[in-house]
Amino acid sequence: MKGFCPGPVENHRGREGGAVVYPVYSRRSKGLSIGINLFPDHKVCSFNCPYCEVFPFHSDRAFSLPVMEKALECVLAEAAEGGIPVRDICFSGNGEPSLSPDFQEALEAAGRIRERFVPEAALVVITNGTGLLKETTFAFMRDAALGGMKLNIWLKLDAGTPAWYEAMDRSGIPFDALIGGIRRFARAAPVTLQTMVCAVHGREPPAAEEAAWVHLAAELAESGGYGAGVRAVQIYGKARPAPEDPLAEALPEAVLERRAAALRAVIGTAIPVEVFP
Numbered sequence: 001m002k003g004f005c006p007g008p009v010e011n012h013r014g015r016e017g018g019a020v021v022y023p024v025y026s027r028r029s030k031g032l033s034i035g036i037n038l039f040p041d042h043k044v045c046s047f048n049c050p051y052c053e054v055f056p057f058h059s060d061r062a063f064s065l066p067v068m069e070k071a072l073e074c075v076l077a078e079a080a081e082g083g084i085p086v087r088d089i090c091f092s093g094n095g096e097p098s099l100s101p102d103f104q105e106a107l108e109a110a111g112r113i114r115e116r117f118v119p120e121a122a123l124v125v126i127t128n129g130t131g132l133l134k135e136t137t138f139a140f141m142r143d144a145a146l147g148g149m150k151l152n153i154w155l156k157l158d159a160g161t162p163a164w165y166e167a168m169d170r171s172g173i174p175f176d177a178l179i180g181g182i183r184r185f186a187r188a189a190p191v192t193l194q195t196m197v198c199a200v201h202g203r204e205p206p207a208a209e210e211a212a213w214v215h216l217a218a219e220l221a222e223s224g225g226y227g228a229g230v231r232a233v234q235i236y237g238k239a240r241p242a243p244e245d246p247l248a249e250a251l252p253e254a255v256l257e258r259r260a261a262a263l264r265a266v267i268g269t270a271i272p273v274e275v276f277p
């Protein structure tokens with residue numbers, strides 16, 4: 001068992017060395033988060049965000065479900081031995097998790113292991129939402145969120161306009177199609193919205209973009225009945241290096257707080273709106 005146990009890492013770079021399971025201290029989880037990386041050999045994503053923290057890499061370690069299971073069991077057993085509480089088991093890693101052919105099986109396995117070792121910990125997937133355009137993935141994620149797995153879905157919503165979406169996410173998937181999928185999902189299952197607020201090419205989000213994002217986030221919140229659909233909104237800033245630096249740059253915390261205040265002014269306090277500079 002010992003050979004499967006990865007050591008703690010201070011940031012997410014361990015996954016670029018082929019790590020499948022990587023314990024990190026997460027500012028958004030506010031504690032120890034056990035990351036799961038479905039792409040230990042190369043990045044796979046439907047977005048190409050200028051702020052993306054995944055540096056170019058290649059390893060010959062293909063994803064293996066038995067290895068993931070053993071490593072996760074080992075890390076959770078060590079955390080328990082050390083009396084360290086685990087806040088969550090989080091699927092993110094080098095790309096968009098729902099693009100992995102192992103996505104569903106790996107989540108189900110992690111859910112079972114969570115029940116055995118840390119039933120109080122959350123099971124989280126961080127997604128850019130493009131998987132929701134595929135019916136089978138949509139249905140799986142909806143059922144996982146509503147059913148016994150109690151999957152927490154942290155869903156990226158970087159932009160309220162096609163122009164800013166193009167600058168922030170650089171995806172071949174049309175903005176309207178993606179937002180249509182997100183709208184549909186937010187009416188069906190609970191999500192936490194995550195928005196990166198940063199400058200691109202030295203330009204902060206224009207006022208019209210900010211207004212459109214507030215309008216869209218509020219609409220999504222209302223569509224689920226204030227808390228049934230959107231359970232929280234996280235506005236976060238660029239805090240770590242990215243291979244394309246300085247294409248994307250951090251903005252002052254006041255800009256993030258202004259964005260949060262603009263949303264709170266519309267939706268009130270029914271849903272937490274948090275800022276992570």
Ligand code: SF4
Nearest residue numbers: 045047048049052095
């Ligand atoms: S969605 Fe995530 S993994 Fe994909 S490019 Fe953007 S930041 Fe990187």
